[in-house]
Amino acid sequence: MNRIIYETSRELDPTIVVELNDLPGGSEAFELAAKFCYGIAVDLTAANIAGLRCAAEYLEMTEDLEEGNLIFKTEAFLSYVVLSSWRDSIVVLKSSEGLSPWAENLQIVRRCSESIAWKACANPRGIRWAYAGRRSRSNSPKWAAAGSAGSGSGDPRDSPVPADWWFEDVSLLRIDHFVRVVTAIKVKGMRHELIGAAIMHYAAKWLPGLAKDVGSGAADELSTVTAGGGGLHMIVAGSGVGGGGMGGGARDEWTGAAAREQRMVIESLISIIPTQRDSVTCGFLLRLLRLASMMKVAPALVTELEKRVGMQLEQASLTDLLIPAYYGKSETMFDVELVQRLVEHFLVQEQSPERERSPAMELQKHAGSGGGGGGGTNAKMKVARLIDSYLTEVARDRNLSLTKFQVLAEALPDSARSCDDGLYRAVDSYLKAHPTLTEHERKRLCRVMDCQKLSIDACMHAAQNERLPLRVVVQVLFSEQVKISNAIATSTLKDGSGGGGAGGADSHSYQMPVISSRKQLLEGTPLSFQEGWAAAKKDINTLKFELESMKAKYLELQNDMDTLQRQFDKMSATTVAAAAVAGKSGKHSSSAWSSGWRKLSKLTKIAGPEGQEAGEQFPAAGGEAAGRKGPRRWRNSIS
Structure with a gap:
């Protein structure tokens, strides 16, 4: 105090005032x-x-x-x-x-x-x-x-x-x-x-x-x-x-100082989160990531937080994943690029050996149903369902580009989805929100899903969906018919192995719902597609009729040849004496018969390959029925 007063008194001021503004406490x-x-x-x-x-x-x-x-x-x-x-x-x-x-x-x-x-x-x-x-x-x-x-x-x-x-x-x-x-x-x-x-x-x-x-x-x-x-x-x-320290964070007014304080809190919390997996919940990390994006936290810390989310992305919920796009980083309502990065971090973590040996993954493997598949596969399937739900939500945004949608939909491998119904819902939502897509863009959009992985309900909906390209509808119907055929074949094999009349009854009761579902599926096809199907069906029936007609002619000629062959064998068995008595008239008859035989053989060589090809494709029962309706000109001429 003496030193401070001495330094202050040098100013020759009769009134000495000592101010201790920097005194702690x-x-x-x-x-x-x-x-x-x-x-x-x-x-x-x-x-x-x-x-x-x-x-x-x-x-x-x-x-x-x-x-x-x-x-x-x-x-x-x-x-x-x-x-x-x-x-x-x-x-x-x-x-x-x-x-x-x-x-x-x-x-x-x-x-x-x-x-x-x-x-x-x-x-x-x-x-x-x-x-x-x-x-x-x-x-x-x-x-x-x-x-x-x-x-x-x-x-x-x-x-x-x-x-x-x-x-x-x-x-x-x-x-x-x-x-x-x-x-x-x-x-x-x-x-x-x-x-x-x-x-x-x-x-x-x-x-x-x-x-x-x-x-x-x-x-x-x-x-x-x-x-x-x-x-x-x-x-x-x-x-x-x-x-009072953090009191500014609870003020009603959102000032610049309060924003800086909030940013400091977020950055500090990110820096002290333990590096081990499952230290904090994935929902907490995503909510913290939402605030970090809003408060413009340092990019290095945001990247670190994204990696942490990728480590346990299968635990996330759709609500926490819908992070808005702040500060004009994107024209879309939600930050789709952020979710894309999260999926990439998840795939990188899935391939790391540390994750495969982690205790949490071992527990998932032992807890898996039937012991089939590892914890990584289960995690991928959970993330796939989550991403499908996310795509369904963000697809309603008219500003979402087709490229962003396609990249996110194809980010996960095909093995992550056992059923593509979720992707189909997302594609349908995108088509509803973007009615101005060209035919090429719609085909490109539909490539993200596999028609063979759709359930019967999704196939029935797709068959009646006029927003889908015609090619996709045809693929859906074809894949569904293949499934029905496989199901019928499997059922037939099971019934055959079981044996007895009871097996036939079970087969009938099993096939009836499948045929009914297929009939309902075809009847539900839109009118615009039924015209194309009618024309194609007409062409197929015409070709089938021509093949059946050719086959009938071939069968008729073959029967005639068999008859002539029997007659020839019978004539060769006659005695030499009967041939001598016949004389000149016998020689004339034999000559006429030989001429007819040569003519019939020549015609058979011409029609043989076509008739044989037709006979390999269709059963003989249909050919016999058609043969009875055909002309009988050759037989009369030969006789």
Whole structure:
């Protein structure tokens, strides 16, 4: 003080005014320091010790001037009283928010953070100190199902202490101090699931809108904390700079300072999320990613967050995946490119050997139905269903380009989908929202789905869908007929193996619904497609009739040849004497018969290949029926 007054008196001003604007702790700390100098008793508490320790350092109240000075006494109180108490460590760390950089330089923040970390990592069964003990209102971890210990009267050992007992108290700290505490807890070796749950609890308190069931805000949470009864003393002594830390995040007005504060919270939380899989839920990561996109968080942190989402994308829900496109990055309503990157990160993680050996994947493999297929296949199928639902939603956006839709639909391999009904719904939604697509674009769009993977309900809908190209409808009908044929063949094989009349009855009862469904499928075909089918059917019937006619002629000629052959054999068996008696008339008859035989053989060689080809394609029963209707000219002429 003498030095400050001496430097101020050089200005030759009769009125000397000394201003200590940079005194840490403000007027309250200076008043306590002045009382200490004049021998007045000063009550040291957790609420004023941090400010008083910094003020003593500022005022140079060291042992060089007098033994037992203020620095020594405040340091001893911090070391032996505050750091041994859970509640006092929280209060001191909270009161140090407005004392930067003094609290950092004097190691107050570091020592309090380590003290809190040691106590948080302690065995809950051995906890004997008081804590807030209120249940988390959002993102409550599964291991916190046990009842919370009472923070008032009674032995703490009478009621079980949950593993998340420290969440509520630590979540009251400012983000930088919370990061220091979580970092220290990581070093102590706490489970990553518990650390992730603490981060989710903190984010639900300080990030508005992150959790669906979050309360009225952090400021209201702080106002409910009262002194005594094992709670926290929230008496903050400081110069007023910083104004209570995170209070600005709960203001009604959204200012630039509040936006920067929110951005800092998001970036800090992303940086301290444990690297292990399933440390936090995928829904939390996606909601955090939504806020990160909205607040323009650093691109490197956003990329890291996207990779984390890709590690457990199969756990996501459609609601969390519908992330809007902020700040004009895209003309679409939702950020489709972001989802595309998430799928790419998921596929990369699926191919990594670390994921295949992870305990979570081993549990999925053992829990899979029938033991068939690995956990990776199940994860891909879940992601495929999720992406199909996402495509159905975003397809209604008229600004969504065909290329983006196609790229996202084809991002997953074919093995990820056992049924393409979801893709068909997405394609149909896109066709509804984009009626101006050309025929080429519609064909290109329909290539993303496999008609052979559609169910019978989807096939019936597709057969009546006039928005689909004609080629796709034909493929759908053909694939459905192939399925019906295979089903009938399979049923016939099963009935044949069973044997007996009962098998025939079962076959009849099985085939009837299939034939009925096929008939209903064909009758439901639109009128515009029925005309094309009628013309094609007419051509097919004409060709079939011509082939049957040719076959009938061939069969008729073959019968005539057989008859003549029998006559020839009979004549060769006659005696030589009968041939001599015949004389000249016999010679004339034999000559006529030989001429007819040669003529018939010549005609047979011409019609033989065509008739044989027709006979291989159709059964003989139809040919005989047609043969009876044919002309009998050759037989009469030969006779």
